[in-house]
Amino acid sequence: MNQESEQKCVFCDIVAKKAPAYIIDEDDLSMCILDIHPYTEGHCLVISKRHVPWWHGLTEEENTSLFKMAQKMANRMMKKFNPDFVFLYARGRRIPHTHLFLIPTFSGDVLDRFFSALENFQESPQMLAKLKEPANMEKASRLLQQP
Numbered sequence: 001m002n003q004e005s006e007q008k009c010v011f012c013d014i015v016a017k018k019a020p021a022y023i024i025d026e027d028d029l030s031m032c033i034l035d036i037h038p039y040t041e042g043h044c045l046v047i048s049k050r051h052v053p054w055w056h057g058l059t060e061e062e063n064t065s066l067f068k069m070a071q072k073m074a075n076r077m078m079k080k081f082n083p084d085f086v087f088l089y090a091r092g093r094r095i096p097h098t099h100l101f102l103i104p105t106f107s108g109d110v111l112d113r114f115f116s117a118l119e120n121f122q123e124s125p126q127m128l129a130k131l132k133e134p135a136n137m138e139k140a141s142r143l144l145q146q147p
């Protein structure tokens with residue numbers, strides 16, 4: 001990463017303590033901060049201290065640090081917020097600097113509903129294909145033909 005691009009990266013600025021953030025914890029290679037647009041109370045981001053766009057581009061040591069930090073924070077979230085579980089995902093489309101989303105998740109919250117909808121979408125082609133099978137078409141036809 002050249003210097004100009006690094007200056008435009010908000011996570012690099014946070015790591016360098018040039019931008020404000022709610023820093024929760026850090027070690028030599030990773031940092032945990034509160035997400036400023038939380039989905040639920042306590043929603044955090046675990047970021048690498050080095051500017052690397054994708055988590056799979058990190059060194060083994062950096063990944064170990066990142067996931068150790070995520071596990072430590074997830075256990076703390078379970079203790080403090082008592083969610084069903086702590087959701088973890090990595091994207092990076094908006095800010096291409098490695099960050100793990102760590103989100104205390106409750107049944108029916110916005111992420112739970114979103115991912116349930118995605119899972120339904122994943123399952124529905126199979127269900128729809130089954131409806132088209134001749135035996136099922138005949139069954140539906142017979143049912144509807146009866147008054």
Ligand SMILES: [Zn+2]
Pocket residue numbers: 006009010011012013050051052096097
């Ligand atoms: Zn960066």
